[in-house]
Amino acid sequence: GVAAGLVGALLLGLGIEAMNTVLSDEGQEYFQTSLMLLAAGLIVQMVLWMRRHGRQLKREMEASLGSSVAQQHWWGVFGLVAIAVAREGSETVLFLGSLAGSGQGLAGSSFWLALGLGVALAAGTFYLLQLGGKVFSWAIFFRVTEVLLILLACSLLVSGVEKLIDVELLPVLVRQVWDSSGLLDDGSVLGSVISAFTGYRARPSLTVLLVMAFYWLAMWRLTRPVPVSANASASAGVAQA
Secondary structure: OHHHHHHHHHHHHHHHHHHHHHOOHHHHHHHHHHHHHHHHHHHHHHHHHHHHHHHHHHHHHHHHHHHHHHOOOHHHHHHHHHHHHHHHHHHHHHHHHHHHHHOOHHHOHHHHHHHHHHHHHHHHHHHHHHOOOOOOOHHHHHHHHHHHHHHHHHHHHHHHHHHHHHOOOOOOOOOOOOOOOOOOOOOOHHHHHHHHHHOOOOOOOHHHHHHHHHHHHHHHHHHOOOOHHHHHHHHHHHHHO
C-alpha cells in the first residue's frame, strides 16, 4: 500500500514535469499559476479539515485497519494505506511543483537544499512525536504546523496573484503602495525566506494587498473558535432531531 501510494504521487510529479515540457512559455505561465492557486486552496482545505477531524482521525483509521485485519480483508488494508499515502504524497508533489515554479525551478540548488532540510526536519519531528507526550506535544505540533501552513498558503496565493497580474488577467490597480525595503528587503537572504513563507512584499501592489487582506479575513472567520453556546445549541438540535 505504501509503495502503491508513492508510485501514484511519483506519476503525478512526472505528469506535472511532462506538462511543463510540452507547453509553450505562455502555457507554462498559466500552468504554474494554476498550480500555485490550487496548492494554496489545498493547504487551506487541509487545515480546515484537520481542525474538524484531527482529534478522531487516528482512532477512526485504527478502527478501520483493525476491522480489516480481523476479517483478513487485506485489500481493505492495502486500499486504506495506498489512498492515505497517495493523498499526502500528491499534495507534497503539488506543493513542491508550485514552489519550484515560483523560484528557479528544479535546477536551483537552493530548492533541493530546502527540500532536503524539510525531509530531515520531518523525520526528526516524527521521531520526537514517537517518544511520547512528555517530550513533544501533538497539540503543540499541530498548532505550529497549522500556522505555518496558513502562512505558506498565503505565500502561494500572493505568488499566483502576481503571475495573474503579469499575464494581465488581473489589474494591478496601484503598482506600489509603499516601499519597506529599507526595513526588510524581500531580495535579501532573510527577506526572501520570510517572503517565501508568508508572502511578504517590500513593494506590494494594491491588488496584492487587497487579496492578502481578504485571505486573512477569511482565515480569521474560518479558524476562530466556535463559542460554547453554539456547540450547546448544535448538540441540543441534534438531540431533538
